[in-house]
Amino acid sequence: MKHKSYQGRAILRYELRQEVRCKKKQYIFPMLLALWHCILQWNRTKGSLEASLYVERFLEGMPTVIPGSMNSFLIPGDWLLFLVVLLYFNGKFAKDFTRDMGLQLLVRSESAVQFWNAKWLLCVYHVCLYYIAAYICIVGFVMISGRYGAVPSGMLDKTLWTKVGLQLVLPILAMSALCIWQLVLSYLTGFTISTLLVCTLLIVSAYFTKWYLPGNLLMKIRVQELLAEGIGIRKMVLYTFFLLAGGILAGYCRMKRMDYIP
């Protein structure tokens, strides 16, 4: 008899293959949104925008909302749409192991813990692919529009890692943590309520610039504001790690206690 971890790895391999094979249409949306962003930036600046700014301005969010001001209710649409669609796809397949092929995989895993390991790793993989799909589209647009040479040399200096952290690592970590918590919540409350709860958290984040509200870590402008306030990027990354670890732990507990019925 093979070890349970073999089954866990086999399930993960299977799910990763399926993610690319059957769920690839999900990744069209972030690409379209990124393309729309590029075209908008191109038109606004009449093609004079520097290449790196196409990346930096994508999902940049908005500054802290001042209550009573003109923009009190203006949450950035592209930012919200990008994240809500990701949450929708994440929640839609959250309980797919309670029926059909998913149920066959679950029983063959022989261990709920191994199965949860595969599930949350898949969730992180899904978030990474979603973000990467969008950024690939932006880089493609920049290259095609002939502005690749305009990448400033500053991108390659010692601040590079802070930039990479801001553009990719921090949002992917924060979004992975949110998606994992959404999975756990969907096991407790179902798809609709869990998705609504996480979306509400995102919207609340837009109104309060607090480093512990994960929505802020998904907006580049807010992260810059938090950095200016003296909250280090390391603290934010560590916080998202804790959030992620908390979600994984809660998932272990929930998977052991839940009924696997649709």
Place this chain on the structure above:
Amino acid sequence: MIIEIDNISKQIGKQTVLDHISLELVSGRIYGLKGKNGSGKTMLMRAICGLIRLTEGEIRIDGECLRKDISFPHSVGILIESPGFLNYDSGFRNLRQLASIKGIASEERIREVIARVGLDPADPKPFRKYSMGMKQKLGIAAAIMEEPALLILDEPTNALDESSIQKLKQILQEAKEKGTLILLSCHDTEDLLKLSDEVIEIQEGRVISQWKVEQV
């Protein structure tokens, strides 16, 4: 294999779906569950697979307590409710992918079981184009391909014609002779009597009788 079901109950909301059920199931026997829709047959099967958390009592499989010592039975093949596979893949590709999880069933074995249930292993037709009967046969093939010690089939005769039911009977007899513990349910009493050694009658989540088919 011995399955000891010790005074189990399951409540979902205010409804009691399993009500103090105690049974002992041993390998090399075919147990048929009889009961109306909503009587608790499928829920009992789910409980034996470790798919539900019991409100009361426990299920031990070879002495190991389900949901405590083990999450699911070590060697189990299931067909619960409708068989569902990847729509765009052929029957063979579906089973091959499923078999890769445990790494027990070889490609040859997969071809053999597909042919055994009356399907063509070389058929490239995707699962979505299968008829109801073909889907059911593929579900049975998936359940038996790894030669599990415990076979749980919920309504396996659904959408099967008479000759396919005969084939299923042969398959179950062979599995039984190899020492597999088989638990199945059926709407049709005649089919159930054809396939089972013992019948367990369930009503409103309770076992109301258990008898051997040969005694009837």
